[in-house]
Every structure is written in C-alpha cells, then in structure tokens.
Amino acid sequence: MASKQQTIYFGRFIDTPTPTALRIRTGAILVNASDGTGKIEKADWTVTSANDATSKLGVEAPVVAAGDDGFFFPGFIDTHIHAPQYPNVGIFGKTTLLDWLTTYTFPVESSLGNPNSPMYTKTLPNGTSNPKQIDPLARAKTVYTRTLQRTLSHGTTTASYFATLSVAATNHLADLAHNIGQRALIGRVCMDEPATCPDYYRDSSATESLEASKACIAHCRKVDPTGLLVAPIITPRFAPSCTVESLRNLGQLASSEDVRVQTHLSENRNECALVKSLFPERESYTDVYDHAGLLTPKTILAHAIHLDDKEIETIAQRGAKISHCAASNSALGSGFCRVRTLLDRGVDVGLGTDVSGGHSPSILDAVRQTCFVSRHVGFLDGGDSRWNIGVEEGLWLATVGGSKVVGMEGSVGIFEEGAAWDALEIRLGADIGSEDEAEVGENGVSIFGWESWDDRVAKWVWNGDDRNVRRVWVGGRLVHERKS
Amino acid sequence: MASKQQTIYFGRFIDTPTPTALRIRTGAILVNASDGTGKIEKADWTVTSANDATSKLGVEAPVVAAGDDGFFFPGFIDTHIHAPQYPNVGIFGKTTLLDWLTTYTFPVESSLGNPNSPMYTKTLPNGTSNPKQIDPLARAKTVYTRTLQRTLSHGTTTASYFATLSVAATNHLADLAHNIGQRALIGRVCMDEPATCPDYYRDSSATESLEASKACIAHCRKVDPTGLLVAPIITPRFAPSCTVESLRNLGQLASSEDVRVQTHLSENRNECALVKSLFPERESYTDVYDHAGLLTPKTILAHAIHLDDKEIETIAQRGAKISHCAASNSALGSGFCRVRTLLDRGVDVGLGTDVSGGHSPSILDAVRQTCFVSRHVGFLDGGDSRWNIGVEEGLWLATVGGSKVVGMEGSVGIFEEGAAWDALEIRLGADIGSEDEAEVGENGVSIFGWESWDDRVAKWVWNGDDRNVRRVWVGGRLVHERKS
Structure with a gap:
C-alpha cells in the first residue's frame, strides 16, 4: 500500500553502532511519518537502485537518493x-x-529579554550605543533563529539548550525549535545567589527560580505534548550561581515532574575553589548536586574535568551523563576532560559545542577537537595510545553517545528500524578524475578517487564543514537544505 | 604621474607589527608593480574615500576597495x-x-614521478587498481595544481614546500608556483639511508641526493633568477632518512650555494630514539644537523618538540628558525612544542600546516590550533597563562613570525612601505541588522553589528575559512579570486 506519509531513502548509509568501526551499508530505508514521528519502518540492504527500492520495499513511495559522492549519516547531537x-x-x-x-556572557544573555542589559549601554564601533528601543524579545527572535539555523546547517538535529533567565525569551526558543523542527531540550537558566550573580541578571529569590522553571516546563509541554521534539530541561546554571534552597527546589521539581536536568560541573579550578568556599558542608562539587537530588539518569553534566575518583563513582552510580566540550575547555583554559576514564567507569559521554565557551556551532568540529584533546591527554601519560579517540569513536560520541546523554538511545543517532529519521545527507564533491581538473572545489574536502569510504569519512571529519551538509531531516521532516 | 603599473588599495588594513595587538588602520596604500615586485610605495592614513585616495596619493591609478564588511590582511606564510x-x-x-x-606518506609521495609506486597497485574502492598508465608526472601536475590553489584559496601567499625525490616533479612544482604566482620555496626531498627508506623511494647514494638537489636548485634559479617569487631550498627529509655523508654533502652545498635549508627536528619520541641509535656519536638530534653544517640563519626546522636546553641554545646561536605545526603534532601524537620557551630564548618561530601530518591546508586553522595547544601546554604548568597564545600573537606568528622563518622579514607579512603587496581581502559578511533577517550566512562568521573590529577579527580567526578570503595578491598580482 502506498502512503503519502512514506518516503524511501536510497544510497549509502554510514553510522556507528560501536565506537570501533564505521558501519557502511548501501540499500534503502523506508520512513513512515504517518504518526508524526518519522521513524524508520524497514530497511533493505539488497536494494541496488532507486527503482529496485520501491519493488523490494513493496511501497510506491517517493525515493530520495543521496548523491554517489556522498552518504546519509545520523544527525549530530549537541549535548x-x-x-x-x-x-x-x-x-x-x-x-x-x-x-x-561577567565580561562577555552575562551581558549578551541578559540582552535577550532584559531592557537593562549592559549590551544596550555598550559603545558600538561607530561610536553609538545599541538603541534601547530594540525590543529585547525581538532580539531573542533574531539570535535564536540564527542559532537554530546555524546548528541545523552544521547537522545538529538534537540540541540541549541553555536559554536565559527570561521566561518569555526561553518560551520563544521552544516555539522556534518546534516551528523550525530541530529536536531540542529547552532550559530556562536559574541563578539566584546574590554573592555571585550580577544585580541585572539574577532571580530575586529561590522561589522565582522555581516558579519560572515551572512556567517554562508548562510552556514546553504545551508546545509539544509528546515531548519527543521539544521538551523542557531544568537548568540550574551551576552551583556557584544558585542558593542551596534553589538547588534543593529544582531537585525536587525534577523528581516530581520527572524532567531532565542540566548544569555545569567542575569546569575550571577557580570555579571548583569557589564551590568549595560556598558549600563548605559538602564533600565535593559533585556532592553539592547529589545532595540536592539533581543527579539522576536524566541529568546532563557539562565539562566534568577536575573530578576525583569518588565523584566519578557517584556520577556512575546515579547514572548521570556527561557532555564533553573539548573546544570550550581549551579556549577558556579549563583543563583536560579524561573521556576514556569516564567511559571505562561506565559513564555515558556525548559531545557539546558549548557555544560560546566553544567557538564553533559545529559538532563535526567538536569531533575534531575531541580527537586532538584525547591525544594531548595521552601526552600526559607518556604518549599512551589508550587515551586516543579516533574518527570512528569521535563520530560515535557525536551520535550514539549523545543519544544516551539526552535520554534518546535507540531513538536517534543510529540507522535502525524504529529509530527516528534524524539524518544528514553528506556530499563530498566529485572525484578529481581528470588530469586537467583545476578548479578549487566547492567545499573543504578534496576527493581524488582512490580513497576507500573509511578514508572519505576521515576526510570529511577533518576538513568538512556546513558546505558538506546538503540536507537535514528531523523525524522525517526536511528542516534544512543548502541552496548551493 | 599615472602609471599602468600602479594600483591603489583603499579600505581597512589590519596587520600585526607586534605580537600583542592588532594594528587597525583605514586609508589607502599605493602599490607599484613596475619593476615586477609589486611593493608598497606609499600609504596615506588620512584618506577617507576612493576618490580622496587618488588626489591624496597624487596618482591616477585604479582603486581597489575592500568591502565595508571586511579588510585587507597580510598574506599567510606556511613555513x-x-x-x-x-x-x-x-x-x-x-x-x-x-x-x-610507511603506511600513508611514502606511497603517495612516490606516486608523483615513480611508476613503481605502491599507489598504483593499491586496490581502489571499486575493486580496481589505479591504472599504471597514469603518467606519474601528469599526476604531479594534478596534485600540485590542487595544492597551490587550495593553499592560495585559504590565503597562503608564501609557502615552504617539501616536494618529493623526483627531480622532474619537483621542477614542475617550481614551474606551477611561478605560473600561478604563489611565493614558494621548493625543496627536492633527499633520503638515501637504506636502513630506513623503502627500496621504491630512496636515492641510490649520497651522490644522487646531492646531484638531484643541484639540479633542482639550478631549475628554480632558471625559473626565477631574482629568487624573490620562487627559490630553492635544500631538503634532507630528516636525520633518520639520510646518511652522514649525505647530510654533510647537503650542508656543504647550502654553504657553497648560499641556499636555504629545511628539515624536520625532534618531532616524535620514537624518531628521537631512532636518531640516537643511528647517530651514536652525536650528542643530540640537533647536533646531528649542526655537525653537518645544516644549522644556519637560513634553516627551517619543523616541529622541534623534544629539545633539551642545550639544543635550544644551539639553535638560537646558529640563528636557525622553527616551524610550529600544532595540528600535525596533535594528529600524529607527537607532543607539545613549547612555543613560548622558544620565543623567550630568542628563536624565530612561524606556523606550518604540515600537510598531511596536519589535516588542514589553512594557516588560519593553524592559528586556531596554535592558540589551543598553547593553553594545553599551560595546563602542564598549573594553568599558567604565560604560555597562552591569543588571536593577536597567533596572527603575528602566521605573518611576521613566518616572514622571519622564511628569511623575508620586512618584505612580506606586514603593511609597510617597501614590503611586497602580498595581501588578502577578507570579507566577513553583512551585519545582521534586520530583526527579520533569518538567512544562514554565506560563510562561517556571524556578525551582529555591535562588534568592535578586534571582536570581528577574533570571529574571523575562530570561525572563518576560505569563504572569507575574497581576493589574494602576491607581489601586486591577483592570484586568487572567489567566484561567489
């Protein structure tokens, strides 16, 4: 039976069910979007042409083919x-x-929704200030639209977002993600500690943090009652910015509402010292969150650099997840996250861009930085290669690893029956076949023709960018397509 | 007086005369290409419009203006x-x-000029082999043309190239660089040690290394008698691949012909151990080269990671230069180069892509990796920020630092009267001024309008790529222009 809701995808499919090797298959996948979730209904790896696909899959659905010079890959997950x-x-x-x-981040965050943000008094290069009459919510729309489009253009199909203190702007982010069609966890940021948060960007009380979080949870659930595309996530910024009362409130809310949690953990040595001075009664940074009931299997902890053995053990026992943000950890001089240690101890790890501590909205760039930093960690261990994360494991962290971290294992990040069609069409450009070929290619990848597909994927990882992401689908819906 | 050889460049000019700050000037520069060298004849920083430029500079030359959304920057130097x-x-x-x-590099290098290269017996993804009838020199033309175009497209106006053992292919690279117009040092690679070099890719004797080097020197000097655009550079691959006799021969040749030298030094611990076993009579890796007369003020040493104090002292005393290749050192697990230590000890340092140990042909990418790795070196020192290389110093290393390394200080890498017009026009894209603006930009940089020019340069360094390089000039000649 034909259905208008079915689509066949034909071509080369590459994914990473394990960290050790790419899985490279050619054939066809049938996606059924009739219930709105756009899941993979069936796959056939004997299909050899687009025509062959309809007969072998037994449906008269339209066929979307990846170019010979490319492949389908699971969408990236920015944790x-x-x-x-x-x-x-x-x-x-x-x-x-x-x-x-204080220098860069609070001013830019507060400018979305807060007319008293320092952004509006900053002198611009032309000598003027940003006009105060700019509607802060219009600014939120501009910034959030651009963020969603940029991350989609780089292939991020699922993202776990920190927003700001503004309920209205945060709710707007949820609306935009739902409309544009990116799978998104939406976190209203909580910070109420007067000793560390600026007056212009702080909740007036722990109660305000709690009530504002509830309002954003309610909005997200209204936007997407299924919670499959857009879902709320409780977001205490990090321990130093929250009072004990607020952390406890949010832990209770996570439990009573069964909502995900995200925060930062042990990113920077000065921050760790600050936590120690602010929470002298707790035995570690991790214990601050654990004591507040914030460490659950639905918790995402960003960075997790300066942890002792006991903290890792606690995280593993609670089933909390870690987002590794290599670029940010380098840029802000934070330190090395021992990803191998975390994986060996049974902690799930995914990758995060950590924009704008991280400079790039691209998870492909995060794969590169993760590979490099893993070697640098090995330098501290006499060059031991056991620390090394290669292309295959980096891509696994960016997809399967990320799916575990956001609580969607098996549903995204892999090409299996029952998983959502969250996918990228990657094109690498034509082979340089002719000896006279002398044009600089249209993207950063140069294919000469002799490369295996493992080689080609490595070339994509190391020199690819948004130009290689031709089309992006989330739950079977086409949400991005490059014009050229 | 008007001259057909004069051109006025008008707009914003940014360069880095010191490592600590960007120099940002608006005005006009007059370039005179009448003697073929395309030097900056005059600059006027009071010029405020293209019309103003011709009258203030007193010439009726054509005016080339940088876009309001961009600037001129010195061309990059890949050392x-x-x-x-x-x-x-x-x-x-x-x-x-x-x-x-042995796995990747010797096969690909030998395929340019050598019909017996393993590349021609390798099985291709489609099950066939690269046809043996491919003319190895035609292959050299394809590969070298692509290399020159790619590096130019990323803004490399000067490059110090290792070629291969093939004299014919190496000479072809010299011809191509001259024709396409990239400033290039051309090195015919010497390797004659039977214990370490494969049979299919080795000089038959030290004499062959010497004579082949002489032939390539002669060819380069014929192609460009001035030596300003294309010049030869004596290139023993690295100590392990050369016999003592060959190193000595090449050191004598460098002296008698007054030619530059390039090689690798102390990249990897296994390599250092190999050097120790091959040259037991020398007290250090550096001493192997010094003893052969290969350390001169015209010598470029790539990597220089695992050096002891005395080796650094020797390098500083000889005035030899170092090429820092951060990406390659990470990718191949080589180690951390202590750039700050080298600079503090008075050694000149520039940046190298080290394609293909390094994955990217872009020196802008090398700036990014240099900044990150510098912070990682600091991690080993308790997070001390004195190791940090920031955007300004990274760009300084990529231009002024590089100019010292290739022996062209003051002639390239800076916008001063008397320097060659080796320049890039960088465009960042239009401001996101409208609240409704919702298109993903044409390149990786997002400008929102409130950023200072220091901010904008930082945005370019961290998220820019070849799409931002609109035009490239070498010695006043337009050698690359993006089509879109």
Missing part, C-alpha cells in the same frame, strides 16, 4: 549549547571561566 | 608543508610518525 551566546562565538580573549562570564 | 601529501589530508588513522610515513 551542551547556550543558544543566547551564539552572537559571541569566537570572542573570549584571554579570560577564563569566571571573568569570561 | 612547512608537503605539497605531494595533499591528497592524504585527514587520513592518518591511529598512526604515529614512523608508521605513518
């Missing part, structure tokens, strides 16, 4: 990204975490 | 790149230096 910080990508100077927050 | 390895960018797997050479 840690600050949507309002996108305007600041690449701007961090010589700061480290704590001065970076 | 270490292997042109024949470009087809392998991104392909290195889990190898480190010595197995990487």
Whole structure:
C-alpha cells in the first residue's frame, strides 16, 4: 500500500553502532511519518537502485537518493549549547571561566529579554550605543533563529539548550525549535545567589527560580505534548550561581515532574575553589548536586574535568551523563576532560559545542577537537595510545553517545528500524578524475578517487564543514537544505 | 604621474607589527608593480574615500576597495608543508610518525614521478587498481595544481614546500608556483639511508641526493633568477632518512650555494630514539644537523618538540628558525612544542600546516590550533597563562613570525612601505541588522553589528575559512579570486 506519509531513502548509509568501526551499508530505508514521528519502518540492504527500492520495499513511495559522492549519516547531537551566546562565538580573549562570564556572557544573555542589559549601554564601533528601543524579545527572535539555523546547517538535529533567565525569551526558543523542527531540550537558566550573580541578571529569590522553571516546563509541554521534539530541561546554571534552597527546589521539581536536568560541573579550578568556599558542608562539587537530588539518569553534566575518583563513582552510580566540550575547555583554559576514564567507569559521554565557551556551532568540529584533546591527554601519560579517540569513536560520541546523554538511545543517532529519521545527507564533491581538473572545489574536502569510504569519512571529519551538509531531516521532516 | 603599473588599495588594513595587538588602520596604500615586485610605495592614513585616495596619493591609478564588511590582511606564510601529501589530508588513522610515513606518506609521495609506486597497485574502492598508465608526472601536475590553489584559496601567499625525490616533479612544482604566482620555496626531498627508506623511494647514494638537489636548485634559479617569487631550498627529509655523508654533502652545498635549508627536528619520541641509535656519536638530534653544517640563519626546522636546553641554545646561536605545526603534532601524537620557551630564548618561530601530518591546508586553522595547544601546554604548568597564545600573537606568528622563518622579514607579512603587496581581502559578511533577517550566512562568521573590529577579527580567526578570503595578491598580482 502506498502512503503519502512514506518516503524511501536510497544510497549509502554510514553510522556507528560501536565506537570501533564505521558501519557502511548501501540499500534503502523506508520512513513512515504517518504518526508524526518519522521513524524508520524497514530497511533493505539488497536494494541496488532507486527503482529496485520501491519493488523490494513493496511501497510506491517517493525515493530520495543521496548523491554517489556522498552518504546519509545520523544527525549530530549537541549535548551542551547556550543558544543566547551564539552572537559571541569566537570572542573570549584571554579570560577564563569566571571573568569570561561577567565580561562577555552575562551581558549578551541578559540582552535577550532584559531592557537593562549592559549590551544596550555598550559603545558600538561607530561610536553609538545599541538603541534601547530594540525590543529585547525581538532580539531573542533574531539570535535564536540564527542559532537554530546555524546548528541545523552544521547537522545538529538534537540540541540541549541553555536559554536565559527570561521566561518569555526561553518560551520563544521552544516555539522556534518546534516551528523550525530541530529536536531540542529547552532550559530556562536559574541563578539566584546574590554573592555571585550580577544585580541585572539574577532571580530575586529561590522561589522565582522555581516558579519560572515551572512556567517554562508548562510552556514546553504545551508546545509539544509528546515531548519527543521539544521538551523542557531544568537548568540550574551551576552551583556557584544558585542558593542551596534553589538547588534543593529544582531537585525536587525534577523528581516530581520527572524532567531532565542540566548544569555545569567542575569546569575550571577557580570555579571548583569557589564551590568549595560556598558549600563548605559538602564533600565535593559533585556532592553539592547529589545532595540536592539533581543527579539522576536524566541529568546532563557539562565539562566534568577536575573530578576525583569518588565523584566519578557517584556520577556512575546515579547514572548521570556527561557532555564533553573539548573546544570550550581549551579556549577558556579549563583543563583536560579524561573521556576514556569516564567511559571505562561506565559513564555515558556525548559531545557539546558549548557555544560560546566553544567557538564553533559545529559538532563535526567538536569531533575534531575531541580527537586532538584525547591525544594531548595521552601526552600526559607518556604518549599512551589508550587515551586516543579516533574518527570512528569521535563520530560515535557525536551520535550514539549523545543519544544516551539526552535520554534518546535507540531513538536517534543510529540507522535502525524504529529509530527516528534524524539524518544528514553528506556530499563530498566529485572525484578529481581528470588530469586537467583545476578548479578549487566547492567545499573543504578534496576527493581524488582512490580513497576507500573509511578514508572519505576521515576526510570529511577533518576538513568538512556546513558546505558538506546538503540536507537535514528531523523525524522525517526536511528542516534544512543548502541552496548551493 | 599615472602609471599602468600602479594600483591603489583603499579600505581597512589590519596587520600585526607586534605580537600583542592588532594594528587597525583605514586609508589607502599605493602599490607599484613596475619593476615586477609589486611593493608598497606609499600609504596615506588620512584618506577617507576612493576618490580622496587618488588626489591624496597624487596618482591616477585604479582603486581597489575592500568591502565595508571586511579588510585587507597580510598574506599567510606556511613555513612547512608537503605539497605531494595533499591528497592524504585527514587520513592518518591511529598512526604515529614512523608508521605513518610507511603506511600513508611514502606511497603517495612516490606516486608523483615513480611508476613503481605502491599507489598504483593499491586496490581502489571499486575493486580496481589505479591504472599504471597514469603518467606519474601528469599526476604531479594534478596534485600540485590542487595544492597551490587550495593553499592560495585559504590565503597562503608564501609557502615552504617539501616536494618529493623526483627531480622532474619537483621542477614542475617550481614551474606551477611561478605560473600561478604563489611565493614558494621548493625543496627536492633527499633520503638515501637504506636502513630506513623503502627500496621504491630512496636515492641510490649520497651522490644522487646531492646531484638531484643541484639540479633542482639550478631549475628554480632558471625559473626565477631574482629568487624573490620562487627559490630553492635544500631538503634532507630528516636525520633518520639520510646518511652522514649525505647530510654533510647537503650542508656543504647550502654553504657553497648560499641556499636555504629545511628539515624536520625532534618531532616524535620514537624518531628521537631512532636518531640516537643511528647517530651514536652525536650528542643530540640537533647536533646531528649542526655537525653537518645544516644549522644556519637560513634553516627551517619543523616541529622541534623534544629539545633539551642545550639544543635550544644551539639553535638560537646558529640563528636557525622553527616551524610550529600544532595540528600535525596533535594528529600524529607527537607532543607539545613549547612555543613560548622558544620565543623567550630568542628563536624565530612561524606556523606550518604540515600537510598531511596536519589535516588542514589553512594557516588560519593553524592559528586556531596554535592558540589551543598553547593553553594545553599551560595546563602542564598549573594553568599558567604565560604560555597562552591569543588571536593577536597567533596572527603575528602566521605573518611576521613566518616572514622571519622564511628569511623575508620586512618584505612580506606586514603593511609597510617597501614590503611586497602580498595581501588578502577578507570579507566577513553583512551585519545582521534586520530583526527579520533569518538567512544562514554565506560563510562561517556571524556578525551582529555591535562588534568592535578586534571582536570581528577574533570571529574571523575562530570561525572563518576560505569563504572569507575574497581576493589574494602576491607581489601586486591577483592570484586568487572567489567566484561567489
């Protein structure tokens, strides 16, 4: 039986069911979007042509073919990204975490929804200030639209977003993600500790943090009652910015509402010292969250750099997840996350761009930085290669690893029956077959023709960018297509 | 007086005369190409419009204006790149230096000029082999043309190239660089040690290394008698691949012919151990070269990672230069180069892509990796920020630092009267001024409008790519222009 809701995808499919090897298959996948979720209904790896596909799959559905010079790949999962910080990508100077927050981050975040933000008094290059009459919510729309489009253009089909303190702007992010069609966890940021948060960007009380979080949870559930595309996530910024009361409130809310949680953990040495001074009664940074009931199997902890053995053990026991943000950890001088240690101890790890501590909205770039940083960790261990994360494991972290971290294992990040069609069509460009071929290619990848597909994927990982992402689907819906 | 050889460049000019700050000027520069060298004749920083430029500079020359959304920047200098390895960018797997050479590098290098290269027996993805009838020199033309165009498209106006053992292919690279117009040092690679070099890719004797080097020197000097655009550089691959006799011969040749030298130094621990076993009579890796007379102020040493104090002292005393190749050192698990230590000890340092140990042909990418790795070196020192290389110093290394390394200080890499017009027009894209603006930009940089020019340069460094390089000039000649 034909159905208007069915689509056949034909071509080369590459994914990473294990961290050790690419799975490279050619054939066809049938996606059924009739219930709105766009799942893979059937796959046939004997199909050899588009015509063959309809007969072998037994449906008269339209066929979408990947180019011979490319392949389908699962959409990337960004397990840690600050949507309002996108305007600041690449701007961090010589700061480290704590001065970076006050110099760059709080001003840009507060400008979305708060007319008293320092952004509106900053002198612009032309000598003027940003006009105060800019509607802060219009600014949120501009910034969030750009963030969603940029991340989609780089192949991020699922993202776990930190928004800002503004309920209205955060709800707007949920609306935009739902309309544009990116799978998104939407977190209203909570910060109520007067000793560490600026007056212009702080909840007036723990109660305000709680009530505002509830309002955003309710909005997300209204936007998407299924919670499959857009879902709320409780977001205490990090321990230093929250009172004990607020952390406890949010832990209780996570439990009573059965909602995901995200926060930062042990990113920077000065931050760790600050936590120690602010929470002297707790035995570790991890214990601050654990004591508040914030460590659950639905919790995403970003960074997790300076952990002792006991903290890792606690995280593993609670089933909490870790978002590894290599670029940000380098840029802000935070330190090395021992990804291999975490994996060996049974902790699930995914990758995060951490825009704008991280400079790039691209998870492909995060794969590269993860590979490099893993070798640097090995340098500290006499060059031991056991620390190394290669292309295959990096891509596995970016897809399957990420799916575990956001609580969607088996549903996204892999091409299996029953998983959603969250996918990218990657094109690498034509072979350089002719000896006279002398044009610089249209993207960063150069294919000469002799490369295996493992080689080609490596070339994509190391020199690819948004130009290689031709089309992007989320739940079977086409949500991005390059014009050229 | 008007001259057909004069051109006025008008707009914003940014360069880095010091490592600590960007120099940002608006005005006009007059370039005179009448003697073929295309030097900056005059600059006027009071010019405020294209019309104003001709009257203030007193010439009726054509005016080339940089867009309001961009600036002119000195062309990048790649102090270490292997042109024949470009087809392998991104392909290195889990190898480190010595197995990487035999697995990936010798096969691809030998395929340019050598019909017996393993490349021609390798099985292709479609089950066939590369046809033996491919003319190896035609292959050299394809690969070298692509290498030159790619590096130019990323803004490399000067490159110090390792070629291969083939005299004919190496000479062809010199011809292509001259024709296409990239400033290039051309090195015919010497390797004659039977214990370490494969039979299919080795000089038959030290004499062959010497005579082949002489032939390539003669060819380069014929192609460009001035030596300003294309010049030869004596290139023993690295100590392990050369006999003592060959190193001594090449050191004498460098002295008698007054030619530059380039080689690798102390990249990988296994390599260092190999050098120790092959040259037991020398007190260090550096001493192997010094003893052969290969350390001169015209010598470029790539990597220089595992050096002791005395080796650094020797390098500083000889005035030899170092090419820092951060991406390659990470990819091949080589180690951390202490750039700050080298600079503090008075050694000149520039940046190298080290294609294809490094994955990217872009020096802008090398700036990024240099900044990150510098922070990682700081991690080993308790997070001390003195190791940090920021955007300004990274760009300084990529231009002024590079100019010192290739022996062209003051002639390239800076916008001063008397320097060659080796320049890039960088465009960042239009401001996101409208609240309704919702298109994903044409390149990786997002400008929102409130950023200072220091901010904008940081955004370019961190998220820019070849799409931002609109036009490239070498010695006043337009050598690359993007079509879109």
